[in-house]
Amino acid sequence: MNPALLSVANISKGFLSSGRRVAALDNVSLTIAAGETLGLVGASGSGKSTLSRILLRLLSADAGAIRFEGEDWLALNGAPLRRKRARMQMVFQDPLAAFNPLASVSVALDDPLRIHGIVPRERRAGEIAMLLERVGLPADYASRPIRALSGGQRQRVAIARAIATRPSLLVLDEAVSALDVTVRGRILELLVSLQKEQGIACLFISHDLAVVRAVSHRIAVMDGGRIVETGPAAAVVANPKSDAGSALVAAVPRLVTDPS
Numbered sequence: 532m533n534p535a536l537l538s539v540a541n542i543s544k545g546f547l548s549s550g551r552r553v554a555a556l557d558n559v560s561l562t563i564a565a566g567e568t569l570g571l572v573g574a575s576g577s578g579k580s581t582l583s584r585i586l587l588r589l590l591s592a593d594a595g596a597i598r599f600e601g602e603d604w605l606a607l608n609g610a611p612l613r614r615k616r617a618r619m620q621m622v623f624q625d626p627l628a629a630f631n632p633l634a635s636v637s638v639a640l641d642d643p644l645r646i647h648g649i650v651p652r653e654r655r656a657g658e659i660a661m662l663l664e665r666v667g668l669p670a671d672y673a674s675r676p677i678r679a680l681s682g683g684q685r686q687r688v689a690i691a692r693a694i695a696t697r698p699s700l701l702v703l704d705e706a707v708s709a710l711d712v713t714v715r716g717r718i719l720e721l722l723v724s725l726q727k728e729q730g731i732a733c734l735f736i737s738h739d740l741a742v743v744r745a746v747s748h749r750i751a752v753m754d755g756g757r758i759v760e761t762g763p764a765a766a767v768v769a770n771p772k773s774d775a776g777s778a779l780v781a782a783v784p785r786l787v788t789d790p791s
């Protein structure tokens with residue numbers, strides 16, 4: 532069997548809160564294969580964002596190990612880490628916070644292409660047009676300021692920026708939670724088609740099981756800093772084994788009712 536693209540082994544992280552230690556993550560392990568989408572679902576406070584911040588090296592772990600593309604991910608620092616970041620990209624909930632809102636779309640997309648040396652300068656405009664097309668935006672959006680775009684369009688630009696560096700893994704943390712329901716559906720369709728066309732693996736994090744179900748091959752359920760259940764997406768939704776999984780299924784009426 533191929534080694535996992537990403538393997539997270541026994542990661543723990545505690546925070547001091549009002550003099551008390553809160554275990555945000557307690558021995559969390561998971562794997563993601565190349566081209567696979569793993570949905571990570573859990574109630575507020577279950578530890579999802581702490582895990583994504585550790586994965587993205589925004590926060591250090593107290594214990595545990597992470598291997599990414601065969602390398603000891605937590606041991607990388609400096610230039611080797613900066614280089615390798617091209618391969619693991621992120622999309623967050625609030626695209627406006629992730630961009631300079633005064634910048635144009637083309638500047639937002641040019642930055643990763645330039646910083647990571649993806650294509651030479653003379654080919655960047657063409658690459659930006661191709662990225663926009665890939666996320667379903669007209670090429671003339673390149674000249675628009677980010678602040679003039681709708682929430683869904685901004686999230687498309689955030690996805691274009693994330694795939695610009697040709698990553699093997701996207702970490703999406705509540706990436707569609709701020710969008711209204713029709714825009715959300717279209718962004719989920721875009722993510723599934725990108726994943727199929729380009730074979731990019733995704734860690735798709737959300738508190739909303741219906742959203743996770745729409746895009747994931749497998750689902751991991753978090754509760755109180757632990758992964759309490761992992762399985763094929765359809766099986767976890769149809770027959771959750773954990774209390775937290777059952778509670779999340781019950782919270783989504785259309786997953787438990789049969790309209791036919």
Ligand SMILES: Nc1ncnc2c1ncn2[C@@H]1O[C@H](COP(=O)(O)OP(=O)(O)OP(=O)(O)O)[C@@H](O)[C@H]1O
Pocket residue numbers: 546547548553554555573574575576577578579580581582738
């Ligand atoms: N910087 C911090 N200082 C203290 N406690 C923290 C900190 N960050 C997270 N925590 C605590 O760690 C636990 C996990 O939080 P985390 O944000 O990872 O959960 P989450 O599942 O992402 O929740 P949400 O969906 O609400 O963001 C919570 O009890 C939270 O209060």
